[in-house]
Amino acid sequence: MTVNHSLSDGLVRIELHGELGHHEAITAMQRINEIIEVHLPRRVQLDLAGLSFMDSSGIAVVMRTLRGCCDIGAALSLQGTPQQARRVLSAAGVDKVVDIK
Amino acid sequence: MKNIINEFTVRFPSRSANESFARSAAAAFVAQLDPTVEELYDIKTAVSEAVTNCIVHGYRDTLGSISMTVRLYEDGTAEIIVRDRGCGIADVKLAREPMFTTGGADRSGMGFTIMESFMDKLSVRSVAGWGTTVKMSKRLTRREAK
Numbered sequence: 001m002t003v004n005h006s007l008s009d010g011l012v013r014i015e016l017h018g019e020l021g022h023h024e025a026i027t028a029m030q031r032i033n034e035i036i037e038v039h040l041p042r043r044v045q046l047d048l049a050g051l052s053f054m055d056s057s058g059i060a061v062v063m064r065t066l067r068g069c070c071d072i073g074a075a076l077s078l079q080g081t082p083q084q085a086r087r088v089l090s091a092a093g094v095d096k097v098v099d100i101k
Numbered sequence: 102m103k104n105i106i107n108e109f110t111v112r113f114p115s116r117s118a119n120e121s122f123a124r125s126a127a128a129a130f131v132a133q134l135d136p137t138v139e140e141l142y143d144i145k146t147a148v149s150e151a152v153t154n155c156i157v158h159g160y161r162d163t164l165g166s167i168s169m170t171v172r173l174y175e176d177g178t179a180e181i182i183v184r185d186r187g188c189g190i191a192d193v194k195l196a197r198e199p200m201f202t203t204g205g206a207d208r209s210g211m212g213f214t215i216m217e218s219f220m221d222k223l224s225v226r227s228v229a230g231w232g233t234t235v236k237m238s239k240r241l242t243r244r245e246a247k
Contacts, residue, residue, distance in 0.1 A: 022149075022208075023118055023121065053149075055146050055150055056153075056208075056214075057209070091218040092199075
């Protein structure tokens with residue numbers, strides 16, 4: 001699992017690559033929180049296009065990212081969500097609280 | 102489900118690094134039934150949840166052994182049994198409720214919900230202090246038995 005980010009006019013784009021299961025989730029959460037806390041963006045785009053697999057650990061990552069965004073008044077959206085990850089997120093109802101594309 | 106046409110059992114330590122191995126091994130074996138890509142992902146996801154439960158809950162703060170059996174049936178059904186000898190679940194009905202978790206902030210409490218959603222059948226047998234066995238199955242839309 002790798003986490004990359006880029007900045008542009010108040011937007012932080014965070015790209016996740018690889019598999020996102022329990023083994024990778026804590027590292028991903030910590031890295032995402034660091035990025036948000038350092039840059040204090042107005043908008044956060046979590047780009048999941050590079051994920052080859054995600055289980056319910058990814059739900060916790062998304063929800064914790066949402067909480068971090070809410071704490072600083074930033075908006076969160078998901079981009080490039082693969083079908084498998086989308087099904088996991090939808091099964092948990094995450095699509096009702098986060099914009100998933 | 103008729104006759105078993107193939108099966109394997111693997112045993113591995115409850116290290117989180119083995120989650121990826123377990124889901125990949127199960128999917129590779131089930132691929133013999135020629136399922137769709139989506140069905141293979143369903144199997145991988147369900148196995149990942151079951152094995153993670155063993156590691157996070159069954160053997161919390163300890164290292165134990167997890168066994169996984171995958172059986173393929175004549176009618177195209179894949180059956181997966183994941184077993185630990187960890188602390189067990191005191192209240193299985195409560196544990197299967199969405200959002201329930203005894204894990205940390207990295208857990209969503211959606212593991213059993215995902216397993217139920219992605220597989221056709223799921224049963225959980227557990228005795229506190231003796232461990233937990235999760236059995237799940239899915240009928241695959243295979244094109245032809247090998």
